Amino acid sequence: MEIIIVASPAEVGRVAAAKVATVVAQNPSAVIGLATGSSPQGIYVDLRRRVQAGEITFAHARGFALDEYVGIPLEHPESYASVIARDVVAPLGFEPTRVSVPDGRAVDLESAAKDYDAAIRAAGGIDVQILGIGANGHIGFNEPTSSFASRTRIKTLAPLTRQDNARFFDSIEQVPMHCMTQGLGTILEARQVVLVAHGSAKAQAVAAAIEGPLSSFVPGSALQLHEHATVVLDEEAAADLQLADYYRYTYANKPAWQVEH
Numbered sequence: 001m002e003i004i005i006v007a008s009p010a011e012v013g014r015v016a017a018a019k020v021a022t023v024v025a026q027n028p029s030a031v032i033g034l035a036t037g038s039s040p041q042g043i044y045v046d047l048r049r050r051v052q053a054g055e056i057t058f059a060h061a062r063g064f065a066l067d068e069y070v071g072i073p074l075e076h077p078e079s080y081a082s083v084i085a086r087d088v089v090a091p092l093g094f095e096p097t098r099v100s101v102p103d104g105r106a107v108d109l110e111s112a113a114k115d116y117d118a119a120i121r122a123a124g125g126i127d128v129q130i131l132g133i134g135a136n137g138h139i140g141f142n143e144p145t146s147s148f149a150s151r152t153r154i155k156t157l158a159p160l161t162r163q164d165n166a167r168f169f170d171s172i173e174q175v176p177m178h179c180m181t182q183g184l185g186t187i188l189e190a191r192q193v194v195l196v197a198h199g200s201a202k203a204q205a206v207a208a209a210i211e212g213p214l215s216s217f218v219p220g221s222a223l224q225l226h227e228h229a230t231v232v233l234d235e236e237a238a239a240d241l242q243l244a245d246y247y248r249y250t251y252a253n254k255p256a257w258q259v260e261h
């Protein structure tokens with residue numbers, strides 16, 4: 001796992017965006033796994049800058065959102081379908097029909113979840129998956145004790161997750177109780193994963209995921225099993241890492257040919 005510690009949330013976004021941009025520059029029809037929430041916003045801002053500068057285009061790329069709430073209408077401004085359309089598809093210039101979001105409104109949710117995994121496979125698999133991490137260590141909405149083998153499915157949001165996401169709604173009661181999320185097994189099949197975190201609220205979860213034991217209790221620790229995982233952190237999110245100096249040393253001495261710009 002590559003751990004990159006940088007000075008600010010904006011720099012987190014820029015460094016992580018460079019990873020995604022490299023994939024898209026090499027393969028304009030790349031399949032991108034899209035996270036929502038606050039953490040990846042800096043990535044999308046920097047990718048937009050690159051699109052505007054003519055460095056890359058998402059016109060031929062394919063996108064799969066990581067998760068969706070169950071129990072709110074599609075047109076709700078905080079449905080992840082709305083968020084992805086607003087924050088990712090429009091600003092980056094994706095072709096809307098080439099971006100999928102789990103169908104949290106399906107009558108048969110179990111079939112819809114299976115179909116989602118099948119659609120990812122049919123698209124050739126995800127080339128680069130963007131991830132944030134919850135304060136309880138979740139990635140996607142794989143809450144603690146999610147199986148490392150899990151596939152896209154319905155989950156119950158942990159009370160802490162509902163509390164953390166209440167900022168997007170008028171009250172905690174409005175935060176849905178359930179979601180459909182790519183499983184940890186689904187996420188681990190992506191060819192590359194880039195996880196971003198900033199702020200002290202994430203420090204404990206980040207340290208447990210990177211340096212703690214492999215445990216379904218900390219779903220983010222599943223990334224230790226991935227052969228191409230990068231974690232980009234600001235100083236606050238990196239504060240509890242025991243080997244922070246080593247990660248800085250490694251990054252500072254990274255061979256020039258391995259550095260994305």
Ligand code: F6R
Pocket residue numbers: 034035036037038039040066067131132133134135138139140141
């Ligand atoms: C979002 C997602 C979640 C968030 C996590 C952190 O699609 O799957 O895992 O990445 O809850 O959320 P923020 O970034 O809002 O702190």
